[in-house]
Amino acid sequence: MAxxxxxxxxxxxxxxxxxxxxxxxxxxILNEVGIQPGFFILDYGCGPGSFSLAAAQLVGKSGKIFAxxxxxxxxxxxxxxxxxxxxxxxEIIKSDCYTGLGxxxxxxxxxxxxxxxxxEPEKILKEIHRILKPEGKLxxxxxxxxxxxxxxxxxxxxxxxxxxxxxxxxxxxxx
Numbered sequence: 001m002a003x004x005x006x007x008x009x010x011x012x013x014x015x016x017x018x019x020x021x022x023x024x025x026x027x028x029i030l031n032e033v034g035i036q037p038g039f040f041i042l043d044y045g046c047g048p049g050s051f052s053l054a055a056a057q058l059v060g061k062s063g064k065i066f067a068x069x070x071x072x073x074x075x076x077x078x079x080x081x082x083x084x085x086x087x088x089x090x091e092i093i094k095s096d097c098y099t100g101l102g103x104x105x106x107x108x109x110x111x112x113x114x115x116x117x118x119x120e121p122e123k124i125l126k127e128i129h130r131i132l133k134p135e136g137k138l139x140x141x142x143x144x145x146x147x148x149x150x151x152x153x154x155x156x157x158x159x160x161x162x163x164x165x166x167x168x169x170x171x172x173x174x175x
Contacts, residue, residue, distance in 0.1 A: 007073060013047065017047060017048060017050060021050050024168060026050045026051045026053070026054035026055075027054045027058070028168075029051070029141065029168045029169060030051065030054055030058060032139075032166030032167060032168060032169045032171075033108055033110075033137065033139045033169060033171065035055060035058045035059060035107075035108060036058075036107075037059055037060040037062060037063060038059060038062040038063045039058075039059045039063045039107040039108060040059075040063060040064045040066070040105060040106045040107050040108075041059060041064070041065050041107065041108045041109075041110065042101065042108070042109040042110065042128070042131065043055065043066065043067050043110045044068050044099075044109060044110060044111050044114065044128065045068070045070075045111065045112070045113075045114030045117070046068060046074060046078060047071075047074050048074060048078065049067055049074070049078035049081055049082075049090075051112055052065050053081055053082075053085065053087070055110070056089050059089065060089070061089060063089055064089050064090075064091065065089060065090040066091050066099065066101060066106070067090055068092075068093040068095055068099060069093075070094070070095065070096040072094070075092050075094055078092060079092060097120075097123050097124055101131045102131070103131065104131070104132070104134060105131055105133070106131045106132055106133065106136060107132075107133055107135075107136055108138075109128045109131070109132060109136070109138050109139070110139050111128070111139070111140045111141075112139070112140070112141040113141050113142070113143050115140055115142065115150045115154075116150065121153050121154075122153075122156075125138075125153070125154060125157045125159055125160070129157070129174060132174045134174060135174070136173075136174045137171055137173060137174070138154065138160050138171070138172040138173075138174070139169050139171045139172075140154070140170045140171075141168055141169055141170075147170070154170075154172055158175065159174070159175055160173065161175050
């Protein structure tokens with residue numbers, strides 16, 4: 001569960017994300033995760049959709065991206081980009097926790113630059129655990145917050161085990 005940003009806060013965040021994406025393009029960061037064609041990906045807290053759109057290209061037409069956010073402006077931006085780019089493999093989900101996805105249905109869950117904003121990370125981590133396939137992976141990026149604290153929050157649930165640290169990501173396997 002995350003606190004929804006005000007519209008002004010969201011627009012400001014989007015402005016800074018444009019610079020982030022120029023310095024560290026989403027494809028570069030996603031390559032660390034090992035996304036393959038045909039994968040089903042949850043982008044939890046998708047914001048304006050940078051990672052959802054990049055992941056949609058990586059998974060191809062046989063894969064699927066679930067772009068989840070609580071903020072209506074985020075989902076509106078993603079929908080607009082989906083229409084402009086004519087992507088058919090991205091589904092929008094408006095939620096602050098429950099995904100509505102089936103058990104063991106997702107290959108990778110992305111929690112990119114969002115875990116520090118979650119008021120109840122354990123609930124979200126349990127939901128992600130439920131939807132991840134047995135060999136599924138949880139991937140985090142952590143900016144501007146205590147990295148050790150975020151990793152500890154994931155590991156304390158006993159639902160995920162640390163796999164590896166990439167240049168930009170922290171990756172966990174489902175237990």
